Amino acid sequence: MATPRSRSAEPATRTERRKAQTRQKLIDAARGFLAGDKHATVSIQDITDEADVGFGSFYNHFATKAELFEAAVSEVMEELGGLLDDLSSDVDDPAMAFAQSMRLAARLGVARPETAQVLVRHGMAFIDADAGLAPRALRDIEAGVASGRFRVGEPRLALATTAGALLAVLHLSLANPERVTDATCDEVAEQLLRMLGVPLDEAREIATAPLPDASAVSRV
Structure with a gap:
């Protein structure tokens, strides 16, 4: 990806740019509260204080x-999905593309625990979303x-099983980091x-093939 986060095209005017920056500050603040599991108790004042924007600005955007918080979770999902797409853009075999994305996403638990927290606590609710990880995984399946x-x-049942496995591994990586290795x-x-029906020997070969630079995952 060109940048670590998915962003819309740069707004054309100074006013539009300022509005977009304020909205992003609010989303960034929400992501922090989500990762800390404080979203249920924070007030709008807490959010605007964390974002360093005026209280009234909140209602110009949400x-x-x-x-x-839904926008914040969607952003996390879309960022990770876009990154995995980029890393798999030259992979022609659907089985390899699926496995590579799963292996990289699982490594997220070690590379970026804050993002993993958001996914574990809120990811299952987005399994039917039109953007983010779910539609990309379904496409590969x-x-x-x-x-x-x-x-x-x-x-879609295979998608649900895949999502459950990913979230379970991320949960384990947060609870017991030493138990989740690359292996x-x-x-x-x-x-x-x-x-999904891939024979054992071939599945093992695909799941241990060299990966693209996994350090890119830490930028999400």
């Missing part, structure tokens, strides 16, 4: 706290089915490939 690489009857992340990808 109607409620819930709307702000459906591509694998279409190519004959995967053998599943219901791709752990690869084993989860191997097990998911086997669930």
Whole structure:
């Protein structure tokens, strides 16, 4: 990705740029509260103080706290999804693309615990979202089915299983960081490939293939 976060095209006027900057400050503050699991108790005043913007500015961008926090979670999801897309852009095999994205996303638990906290606490609610990780994972699963690489009857069920596995690994990485290694992340990808119908030996080979620079994940 050109930048570590997904952003819309730069606003054309100074006023629009200022409004976009204020909105982003609010979202960034919300991400911090989400990672610390403080979103349920913070007030709008707390949010605007953390963002260093005027209290009235909040309502120029969001109607409620819930709307702000939904935007913040969506941003985290979209950033990570975009990064994984970029890292897999030259991968033609759907099974390899799926496994690579899973292995890199799982490594997020070690690389960026703050983002992992957001995903663990709020990610399951976005499994049917139109943007972020879920539609990209579903795309890779459906591509694998279409190519004959995967053998599943219901791709969305496979998506739900994949999401559950990722969130469980991230939870484990936060609770017991020493138990989640690169080998752990690869084993989860191997097990998911086997669930999708890839033979054992091939699944293991795919799940241990060289990865692109995983340090890029820490920028999300």
